[in-house]
Amino acid sequence: MATPKPKNVVTMNLEGSCPNHSRTDIMVRDTETVIDEPVEREGTNLGPTPTETALAALAGCTNVIANKIARKHGVEFQSMHIAIEARFDRRGVTLQDEVDVPFQQIRQVITVTTDAEAADVKKVESELPRYCPISKLFREAGTPVTDEWIVKRS
Numbered sequence: 001m002a003t004p005k006p007k008n009v010v011t012m013n014l015e016g017s018c019p020n021h022s023r024t025d026i027m028v029r030d031t032e033t034v035i036d037e038p039v040e041r042e043g044t045n046l047g048p049t050p051t052e053t054a055l056a057a058l059a060g061c062t063n064v065i066a067n068k069i070a071r072k073h074g075v076e077f078q079s080m081h082i083a084i085e086a087r088f089d090r091r092g093v094t095l096q097d098e099v100d101v102p103f104q105q106i107r108q109v110i111t112v113t114t115d116a117e118a119a120d121v122k123k124v125e126s127e128l129p130r131y132c133p134i135s136k137l138f139r140e141a142g143t144p145v146t147d148e149w150i151v152k153r154s
Helices: 050-072 118-131 133-140
Strands: 015-017 024-028 031-035 077-088 103-114 145-153
Touching (some): 050 077, 050 103, 050 133, 118 145, 133 145
Parallel strands (some): 103 145
Antiparallel strands (some): 015 024, 024 031, 077 103
């Protein structure tokens, strides 16, 4: 029996229910998450803001894609931690002015623990920006994204 060929382009679907002006309940597959604003911005603080969610997606994508690339090169990460710092121009979300590139800069510090050879880890580092779709979204929108790797030996 032949193995079915995976589709290269798929349609993704999710739904957002909006119980009030700041909260969006997102349903995707069989999971639910909440996107909300903090209390000081008239939200209920039940989840990250839309812009924080975009950065969280970058961290999640970095984790998944870096580990896929690592496996491809025979690298195993015993642990990974991702810290993101972003400079965000809020003039657009406060309706003061249209902002072409709201995220002015994003810096990811990716700390991994591994016993892999340094050259193999460098392969993961160099390929990550090529394959992470969320990183590509930010970069193509004009946001400089810097990935700083800290490699700890196990």
